[in-house]
Amino acid sequence: SQKIEQNSEALNIQEGKTATLTCNYTNYSPAYLQWYRQDPGRGPVFLLLIRENEKEKRKERLKVTFDTTLKQSLFHITASQPADSATYLCALLPLGGYNKLIFGAGTRLAVHP
Amino acid sequence: DADVTQTPRNRITKTGKRIMLECSQTKGHDRMYWYRQDPGLGLRLIYYSFDVKDINKGEISDGYSVSRQAQAKFSLSLESAIPNQTALYFCATRTGRNTGELFFGEGSRLTVL
Numbered sequence: 001s002q003k004i005e006q007n008s009e010a011l012n013i014q015e016g017k018t019a020t021l022t023c024n025y026t027n028y029s030p031a032y033l034q035w036y037r038q039d040p041g042r043g044p045v046f047l048l049l050i051r052e053n054e055k056e057k058r059k060e061r062l063k064v065t066f067d068t069t070l071k072q073s074l075f076h077i078t079a080s081q082p083a084d085s086a087t088y089l090c091a092l093l094p095l096g097g098y099n100k101l102i103f104g105a106g107t108r109l110a111v112h113p
Numbered sequence: 114d115a116d117v118t119q120t121p122r123n124r125i126t127k128t129g130k131r132i133m134l135e136c137s138q139t140k141g142h143d144r145m146y147w148y149r150q151d152p153g154l155g156l157r158l159i160y161y162s163f164d165v166k167d168i169n170k171g172e173i174s175d176g177y178s179v180s181r182q183a184q185a186k187f188s189l190s191l192e193s194a195i196p197n198q199t200a201l202y203f204c205a206t207r208t209g210r211n212t213g214e215l216f217f218g219e220g221s222r223l224t225v226l
Contacts, residue, residue: 043217103155
């Protein structure tokens with residue numbers, strides 16, 4: 001069956017460390033992956049997109065990698081801050097997916113001072 | 114003002130009642146979506162519309178209907194609400210660009226007793 005999985009357990013890290021979140025997928029051929037941030041009681045907000053032919057994308061303290069062999073995307077936040085605490089969602093557009101993004105359940109990140 | 118506005122933000126209703134959730138946007142996007150979010154599950158697509166005359170079912174459309182009254186307005190109806198429709202509902206918009214990100218509203222929390 002087709003699945004997109006993110007670690008359901010919260011990730012707790014110390015301020016200043018690098019947070020790494022994982023998104024694994026099964027039985028999809030993605031055209032691209034997107035990452036979103038969601039704060040409690042709010043709608044998700046887009047962060048980054050990485051295409052299937054790209055290995056890495058960066059934006060300020062954020063970095064996303066995409067390994068189509070491992071069927072995995074990693075999302076990194078360097079020099080993490082308490083304000084980075086949120087739930088992070090990955091979303092995949094399958095090839096031929098006709099603009100219908102498939103979302104993972106998200107991983108909650110807590111950055112402690 | 115928010116680009117994507119959902120009303121109501123919170124609603125408690127009883128089994129069997131008809132409920133309408135409304136969404137309006139000022140982004141000028143043609144594409145509008147309704148998602149449902151449940152704890153531990155990803156955002157799941159209920160319905161989507163690429164223009165006023167185009168309505169499409171998502172993966173979980175049973176028990177729901179939609180109306181695209183104008184380019185800027187997309188409403189979701191539950192004809193006869195049931196308790197397992199208790200969830201957080203999000204409206205989202207997107208440009209026609211294939212890699213365009215979704216812009217989400219703040220969500221409508223619905224509780225069906």
